[in-house]
Amino acid sequence: MPETTARPSVRRRVSFGAVLDSFFFVLAGFASVWLAVLLATESLGLGWGLIWFAVLFWALLAYLVLPRLHRILTRLYVPDYFIGRTRTSDGLLGDPVNLALNGSGEQVHAALAAAGWTRADDVTLASSWRIVTSTVRRRSYLRAPVSPLLLFDRIQDFAYQQEVENNPAKRHHVRFWRCPDGWMLPGGHRVDWLAAGTFDRAVGLSLFTLQVTHKIDEHTDVERDHIVASIRQAVPQTRVVVIRDFATGYHSRNGGGDTIQTDGDLPVIDVRGLVGPGESAAGAGDGRVPGEPGAVTEVTGLS
Amino acid sequence: MTAGGPLLVKRPSSLVGGVVLMGVRVLTGAVAILTVVLSWQSYAATIVLGGERIGRGDPQTAGLVLGWGLAVYGLYLALYLGLALLVLRGHNWSRVVAMSFASLSILISFADYSLNGAQITLRTSLVSVTIDILILLALSSASARHYARARGKARAGR
Numbered sequence: 001m002p003e004t005t006a007r008p009s010v011r012r013r014v015s016f017g018a019v020l021d022s023f024f025f026v027l028a029g030f031a032s033v034w035l036a037v038l039l040a041t042e043s044l045g046l047g048w049g050l051i052w053f054a055v056l057f058w059a060l061l062a063y064l065v066l067p068r069l070h071r072i073l074t075r076l077y078v079p080d081y082f083i084g085r086t087r088t089s090d091g092l093l094g095d096p097v098n099l100a101l102n103g104s105g106e107q108v109h110a111a112l113a114a115a116g117w118t119r120a121d122d123v124t125l126a127s128s129w130r131i132v133t134s135t136v137r138r139r140s141y142l143r144a145p146v147s148p149l150l151l152f153d154r155i156q157d158f159a160y161q162q163e164v165e166n167n168p169a170k171r172h173h174v175r176f177w178r179c180p181d182g183w184m185l186p187g188g189h190r191v192d193w194l195a196a197g198t199f200d201r202a203v204g205l206s207l208f209t210l211q212v213t214h215k216i217d218e219h220t221d222v223e224r225d226h227i228v229a230s231i232r233q234a235v236p237q238t239r240v241v242v243i244r245d246f247a248t249g250y251h252s253r254n255g256g257g258d259t260i261q262t263d264g265d266l267p268v269i270d271v272r273g274l275v276g277p278g279e280s281a282a283g284a285g286d287g288r289v290p291g292e293p294g295a296v297t298e299v300t301g302l303s
Numbered sequence: 304m305t306a307g308g309p310l311l312v313k314r315p316s317s318l319v320g321g322v323v324l325m326g327v328r329v330l331t332g333a334v335a336i337l338t339v340v341l342s343w344q345s346y347a348a349t350i351v352l353g354g355e356r357i358g359r360g361d362p363q364t365a366g367l368v369l370g371w372g373l374a375v376y377g378l379y380l381a382l383y384l385g386l387a388l389l390v391l392r393g394h395n396w397s398r399v400v401a402m403s404f405a406s407l408s409i410l411i412s413f414a415d416y417s418l419n420g421a422q423i424t425l426r427t428s429l430v431s432v433t434i435d436i437l438i439l440l441a442l443s444s445a446s447a448r449h450y451a452r453a454r455g456k457a458r459a460g461r
Binding site (some may be wrong): 020021023025027028031032034035038039042046056064068071125 | 316333399402406409413423424425428432433436437439440441442443444445448
């Protein structure tokens with residue numbers, strides 16, 4: 001009895017808290033814009049101090065003001081369901097989802113390790129500092145962290161990369177998200193993992209937030225095909241189903257403002273045939289001989 | 304690997320940053336109190352009560368007024384420090400109170416700036432306004448909110 005009476009009041013309190021939170025969130029956004037104006041006004045009266053203030057002003061704008069404004073606005077206009085795109089932590093549309101996998105976490109890790117991919121460190125203060133210093137000094141950092149992108153409302157489960165020319169500014173990288181249980185792609189295809197692979201070609205400023213970030217190569221299909229080819233070369237028995245024209249947005253911009261182009265195909269890599277270190281070949285499942293090249297199947301739409 | 308359970312419990316850097324700024328606020332207040340205490344006589348002499356300077360004629364009353372003023376301010380700082388620690392521990396109501404304080408301070412400054420044309424520069428209140436805005440930005444961020452909510456739920460579930 002007390003439970004039934006308590007419930008509605010709890011619900012009301014939560015929604016009131018949410019309204020209050022939104023109020024503070026938006027107020028902070030406006031206040032930060034005002035702060036930027038104050039800092040800009042103050043800097044006009046400074047001689048050589050201007051340079052320091054300019055740096056401070058940029059940091060404020062890029063890391064506090066613009067992200068907050070984007071968060072407020074994208075909450076309103078970016079859909080919160082699957083549209084084949086990841087989102088940045090500021091809510092902007094990020095790298096395209098251009099790869100899917102079937103298999104357990106261990107099988108995915110094993111396939112990627114065999115294909116010469118290195119797992120990225122998690123983003124911490126230490127790893128962030130290291131990627132900054134190694135980029136500036138052009139020193140190799142094989143396990144450099146990747147920035148967080150969100151799919152299913154959460155940060156990637158893990159990411160893999162391949163550094164190019166021992167330069168942390170350039171790298172192949174791909175982020176992975178485990179799909180929720182029972183979740184299906186548009187069209188009813190069931191996959192275990194979704195991934196977004198892009199090639200970092202340089203370090204630059206984001207178009208939308210002015211933050212320092214990696215700029216990606218426009219041709220995301222090249223990176224996608226590189227990932228598929230590397231896995232198939234290392235683990236020949238993987239089967240691939242290519243869903244033709246899965247994505248209908250063939251060109252766009254990612255969260256840093258870099259243009260992206262794609263043919264819209266979504267390869268689904270099946271690594272379930274991969275034998276784990278402790279398993280016997282007979283347990284692999286589908287009766288095929290291990291090592292036998294897996295088939296590539298194409299799925300096309302009605303026409 | 305799948306759900307964000309353990310991630311939610313991890314204290315986000317935005318929350319820590321906000322609490323550090325609240326600490327800075329307390330620290331500057333403490334330094335101000337120390338400055339006054341160290342040159343007590345000169346500050347006591349400037350006390351104005353009821354439109355007249357009582358510092359010269361009645362130094363004892365002036366000292367009393369100054370002492371009470373500092374004591375009240377000190378108490379406020381102590382409470383504010385306590386509030387900061389509660390925010391750090393993830394109490395949602397303390398986060399809301401801290402954001403309300405910061406918002407009130409920002410809105411008063413903004414009203415003064417836009418209505419009375421008050422100058423907000425480095426020499427006046429720019430640093431203080433900046434700290435308030437940064438506190439509000441940090442504590443109102445999604446990560447700080449999620450953390451406080453998750454901790455609140457964990458507490459309720461215990």
